[in-house]
Amino acid sequence: MPHTDILTERRSFIGQGGGKTVSCDRDSVSGAVSQRACVYCGARVVLNPITDAYHIIHGPIGCSSYTWDIRGSLSSGEDLYRNSFSTDLSEQDIVFGGAEKLTRAIDEVVAKHHPRLIFVYATCIVGVIDDDVEAVCRLAEQKYQLRCIPVKSPGFSGNKSYGYRMACEALMSLIRPASRQPRRLGVNLLGDFNLAGEIWIIRHYLEAIGIPVIATFTGDADYATLMQAPQATLNLVQCAGSMTYLARQMEDEFGIPYIKVSFFGREDTTASLIRIAQALGDASLIERARSFTQEQEAQLLPFEQAWREGLAHKKAAIYVGGGFKAISLIRQFNAMGMETVIVGTKTGKADDYELISQLVGPNTVILDDANPAELERFLKEKGADLLVGGVKERPLAYKLGLAFCDHNHERRHALAGYEGVRNFTREINLSLNSPVWSYMGGSI
Amino acid sequence: MLDATPKTQIKREALRINSCKTCQPVGALYAALGVHRCMPYSNGSQGCVAYHRTVLTRHYKDPMMAVSSSFTEGASVFGGKSNLTTGVKNVFDIYQPDIIAVHTTCLSEVIGDDLKAFIQDLDIPEGKYVVHCNTPSFKGSHINGYASMMGGFINYLSQKTGQSNGKLAVFPAWSEPSDLRLLKSYLEQMGIAYTLFPDQSGVVDAPMTDHFEYFPKGGTTIEEIRGLGDCTQVLGLGEWTIPEPCAALEKKCATPSTILPYPIGIQNTDRLLMTLTDLTGKPVPYAIEEERGQLIDLILDQHIWTSQKSCAIFGDPDFILGVTSLVLEMGMFPKYVLTGTPGHAFPKMCQALFEAYGVEDQCQAFEFDDLFDLHQFIKNDPVDLLIGTNYGKQIALAEGIPFVRAGWPVLDRYGHYLWPNIGYRGAMRFVERISGAIMDHVDAVCPDEDFDVVM
Numbered sequence: 001m002p003h004t005d006i007l008t009e010r011r012s013f014i015g016q017g018g019g020k021t022v023s024c025d026r027d028s029v030s031g032a033v034s035q036r037a038c039v040y041c042g043a044r045v046v047l048n049p050i051t052d053a054y055h056i057i058h059g060p061i062g063c064s065s066y067t068w069d070i071r072g073s074l075s076s077g078e079d080l081y082r083n084s085f086s087t088d089l090s091e092q093d094i095v096f097g098g099a100e101k102l103t104r105a106i107d108e109v110v111a112k113h114h115p116r117l118i119f120v121y122a123t124c125i126v127g128v129i130d131d132d133v134e135a136v137c138r139l140a141e142q143k144y145q146l147r148c149i150p151v152k153s154p155g156f157s158g159n160k161s162y163g164y165r166m167a168c169e170a171l172m173s174l175i176r177p178a179s180r181q182p183r184r185l186g187v188n189l190l191g192d193f194n195l196a197g198e199i200w201i202i203r204h205y206l207e208a209i210g211i212p213v214i215a216t217f218t219g220d221a222d223y224a225t226l227m228q229a230p231q232a233t234l235n236l237v238q239c240a241g242s243m244t245y246l247a248r249q250m251e252d253e254f255g256i257p258y259i260k261v262s263f264f265g266r267e268d269t270t271a272s273l274i275r276i277a278q279a280l281g282d283a284s285l286i287e288r289a290r291s292f293t294q295e296q297e298a299q300l301l302p303f304e305q306a307w308r309e310g311l312a313h314k315k316a317a318i319y320v321g322g323g324f325k326a327i328s329l330i331r332q333f334n335a336m337g338m339e340t341v342i343v344g345t346k347t348g349k350a351d352d353y354e355l356i357s358q359l360v361g362p363n364t365v366i367l368d369d370a371n372p373a374e375l376e377r378f379l380k381e382k383g384a385d386l387l388v389g390g391v392k393e394r395p396l397a398y399k400l401g402l403a404f405c406d407h408n409h410e411r412r413h414a415l416a417g418y419e420g421v422r423n424f425t426r427e428i429n430l431s432l433n434s435p436v437w438s439y440m441g442g443s444i
Numbered sequence: 445m446l447d448a449t450p451k452t453q454i455k456r457e458a459l460r461i462n463s464c465k466t467c468q469p470v471g472a473l474y475a476a477l478g479v480h481r482c483m484p485y486s487n488g489s490q491g492c493v494a495y496h497r498t499v500l501t502r503h504y505k506d507p508m509m510a511v512s513s514s515f516t517e518g519a520s521v522f523g524g525k526s527n528l529t530t531g532v533k534n535v536f537d538i539y540q541p542d543i544i545a546v547h548t549t550c551l552s553e554v555i556g557d558d559l560k561a562f563i564q565d566l567d568i569p570e571g572k573y574v575v576h577c578n579t580p581s582f583k584g585s586h587i588n589g590y591a592s593m594m595g596g597f598i599n600y601l602s603q604k605t606g607q608s609n610g611k612l613a614v615f616p617a618w619s620e621p622s623d624l625r626l627l628k629s630y631l632e633q634m635g636i637a638y639t640l641f642p643d644q645s646g647v648v649d650a651p652m653t654d655h656f657e658y659f660p661k662g663g664t665t666i667e668e669i670r671g672l673g674d675c676t677q678v679l680g681l682g683e684w685t686i687p688e689p690c691a692a693l694e695k696k697c698a699t700p701s702t703i704l705p706y707p708i709g710i711q712n713t714d715r716l717l718m719t720l721t722d723l724t725g726k727p728v729p730y731a732i733e734e735e736r737g738q739l740i741d742l743i744l745d746q747h748i749w750t751s752q753k754s755c756a757i758f759g760d761p762d763f764i765l766g767v768t769s770l771v772l773e774m775g776m777f778p779k780y781v782l783t784g785t786p787g788h789a790f791p792k793m794c795q796a797l798f799e800a801y802g803v804e805d806q807c808q809a810f811e812f813d814d815l816f817d818l819h820q821f822i823k824n825d826p827v828d829l830l831i832g833t834n835y836g837k838q839i840a841l842a843e844g845i846p847f848v849r850a851g852w853p854v855l856d857r858y859g860h861y862l863w864p865n866i867g868y869r870g871a872m873r874f875v876e877r878i879s880g881a882i883m884d885h886v887d888a889v890c891p892d893e894d895f896d897v898v899m
Binding site: 009028029030031032033034036037038039040041056059060061062063064065066067068078079080082083084085086087088089090091093094101102103104105107108109111112113124125127128129154155156157158159372373376391392394395396398399400401440441 | 446456460461463465467485489492498507511512519528530550580581650658
């Protein structure tokens, strides 16, 4: 049995509910099995869902191959983004510089296709050998009359959150030239990546209320719709960790206000839809939002009651990427009559943790950037029945004999909106009440 | 799917599209998982190891433990020594492995970290070990990283005492845990004393035990790696990958080696068993001969469905050389055999196989290539079947051809790592899946009147 003592450096990152907060937003400790990824990963996951863009990864092959078609972002249009483009840097490129190879790679893309939009991601090594990626992109734009946008994402230059920010910078440089457009009633959806088609659900709700969706960042987005984003009257920020920065930029530069919303769980979905209508300030929209949400909730109620019995009093643990999702999940578990015993995030911010510590009781453990040793210790100590997390947490949960639901890239069904409540409830029930648990622990 | 792939091929030199390889460090990490109570350690920023753990977890559906130095801006300017020192101390303190296997990344290679010197200066707890290898991501592929990590363990640990331990050392190329289990069962059935290195079985395919183990039961022990220098002989399985670790052991301990093709297919398995007999004098038991007979029987039973069919095979060099050999034995044409791993030896080895079956005019082999090219080859001159990693599924869908998943990685299916590819049993599984895929395709596209329960 390995010691599950907590590293001294990690102690301040672990706390309990009831108002006290934890340290966060710092670099991971050397030698810990961190569940976090890097700056490049953050930038790539944010931008990759743009369906008709060429995402060229400037670096050795690994950076592109590990991120090839991993997000589960669905497209209603092109599937170009599901290919993997890389400069596959070799030793010679490292010695003599990779800028020239990047230029040729762009030339080859142009020769083969007629791209309108290229993103060039600078990885760790490009940051060290100091290729002038910006100059290469600028020259390509002049030579071919297309948009070629550098994404400064060397892995060592911060953590995944910093990568989100670099992606937001890239998006701003994309849409900035289109800033002078007339406004019209409509919203942009920020921080929805159309996993399992969730954008289509939210778009349907908003349109049913009478609110047009202009651009989506970045799920199911394409060049043409992104360039219309400056027309919007309001920005809706869902994945706050990745997209608040973009929303602030758009507010500063284009004067588009933003509100944070969440479509996870019945309560948050309803509250968000009404808040959106209120923010747009149109009495008839507010009225329609109220009646729409009442109708949806009424339809959902019998479903929730039917499933509640099998789930009530089960203990849930949450370990997800951002703080906002964790907050929605706590509310969702409360609504199901379940108790949240652990809440952790990989990139949560101080204000997220403050809210989390208010939402949960004093017996709930709160963790920032937890490693498997810590997760294991607290999952056992708190007697959790279910873990909600991502790809690296799933097998850990199973090995500990816990039910699991993927709330990340590998989600099987849409988890957003009222449909999402149904899917989420069914899925955790499926895992919690699988017959496989009855075979655990016994011998032949 | 893959609508952007045009039929017309344009020469590419700088742009890699849909690669058929990944970088060295993940190979080093996988090799290190084949050592008992070993913590793989990536000296670089934390993204690399997060990716490696993710891809391995998605393939094996088990938790994969590995750590990193978590380089930040400071380390990339001042070097990674302080991160490594802290990291190693933390790993021994909290996870308590017996050994840490450090590999480098493109970042630590370019900033010039001298791992050997760093490790010499470490304060390593009594009875524990730290080894390393260099895995620059901008050279070779994950396969080179795997070989390099084997060399790292050997260079640090293996010793020649002058007294033989009477064991046969077996060095497999990158293998699924199921294949390592099968290999061990052959050795055990023949009563041969052996050290299998590395051995990921029992680590990446650990059973459900109700409690989580950082270091499951499996893996070659440090004692066994130390004893490699006293083994009578090395039997290497994989002509592409294994010469490097064999050379490392020969240099250090003068242990001789015999290297065979990776044992997929009839002849490759025959050669493995005959060589085992030659080296040890132990006969092949009837139970194994019986399996061979069953395999031949199966190939015969289904041969009208697979003979003369063409296929494309892609993946890692040793693995697909074995698959190529098997499909040739089945009377198929491996029209395109493609690896992303660079190395001129690969097409030559394929060529020798093509010539042995007189199909060199119909078949081509490619190294350092990618799946975009493969897709274009298929668009221009189609095949009846595609065999390779999960990244073939999009091509198979786009071109409407049957597809058999094989090799690493296969992220989109469960349980494959429990069933062998090598040996007669592995070949039986291949034949069943290949003929099944071809026949499923016939069922799916044939007119109603041809749809029959008897096939």
